[in-house]
Amino acid sequence: MREKNVTIASSTLNLGSPFNDIIVLRGLLLLYTSIGSSLPFFDNTLDIIHSTLFLDGWIGAELLQFVLFDWDCVLRPKGLLGIDRFFCHKEDMKLYLDEFKRLGYKPLLWSVVPKTELFFSAVLGKPIRG
Numbered sequence: 354m355r356e357k358n359v360t361i362a363s364s365t366l367n368l369g370s371p372f373n374d375i376i377v378l379r380g381l382l383l384l385y386t387s388i389g390s391s392l393p394f395f396d397n398t399l400d401i402i403h404s405t406l407f408l409d410g411w412i413g414a415e416l417l418q419f420v421l422f423d424w425d426c427v428l429r430p431k432g433l434l435g436i437d438r439f440f441c442h443k444e445d446m447k448l449y450l451d452e453f454k455r456l457g458y459k460p461l462l463w464s465v466v467p468k469t470e471l472f473f474s475a476v477l478g479k480p481i482r483g
Contacts, residue, residue, distance in 0.1 A: 360382060361381045361382065362381070362382040362383075362384050362394075363376045363381045363382065363383060363384065364383070364384040364385070364386050388407075388412070388416070388420075389416065389419070391423050392423055392424070392427050394427040395427070396426050396427060397426075397427070397428070397429045397430065398427055398429065399427050399428050399429060399432060400428075400429055400432050400433070401432060401433045401434075401435065402424050402427070402428055402432070402433075402434050402435065403435035403437065404435065404436055404437065404439075405437040405438055406437070406438050414448055414449075414452060417449065417452050418452060421452060421453070421455075421456060425456055425479070428479050429479070430479055430480070430481040430482065431478060431479060431481060432478075432479045433461070433476055433477070433478060433479070434456075434458060434475075434476070434477040434478075434479065435474075435475070435476050435477075436453070436473070436474060436475045436476075436477070437474050438472060438474060439472070439473050439474070439475075440470050440471060440472045440473075441470065441471050442469075442470055442471070443468075443469060443470060443471055445471075446471045449471075450473075453475070453477070456477070456479075457480050458477035458478055458479055458480065459477065459478040459480060460475060460476075460477055461476045461477065461478050462474070462475060462476040463475045
């Protein structure tokens with residue numbers, strides 16, 4: 354992405370697989386962060402945040418609120434928040450979806466697959482706040 358003047362920062366859980374090595378080999382900026390830590394960026398600096406299989410039903414509502422608030426701070430107005438393959442138990446669906454809706458983001462893509470567990474993917478546009 355260097356040739357397009359785009360910087361991509363990426364982080365992954367270290368589960369004994371060489372995911373971190375792959376990130377570096379692709380020329381991406383590797384972040385070493387834990388789940389409960391803030392992103393190391395200034396407010397309103399990122400155009401896109403994309404999460405895959407990270408914010409799932411195994412985290413509590415408090416941690417989800419913290420992560421979403423942190424992402425909201427560093428994401429620019431009109432930036433995109435991509436949530437890919439979030440899942441939770443069907444009975445917890447309202448709790449988690451309410452947290453995403455609380456941000457007031459405009460749903461640009463919202464796909465829900467109802468099973469015994471809820472799976473959804475979304476692309477949300479951050480509103481301009483005055």
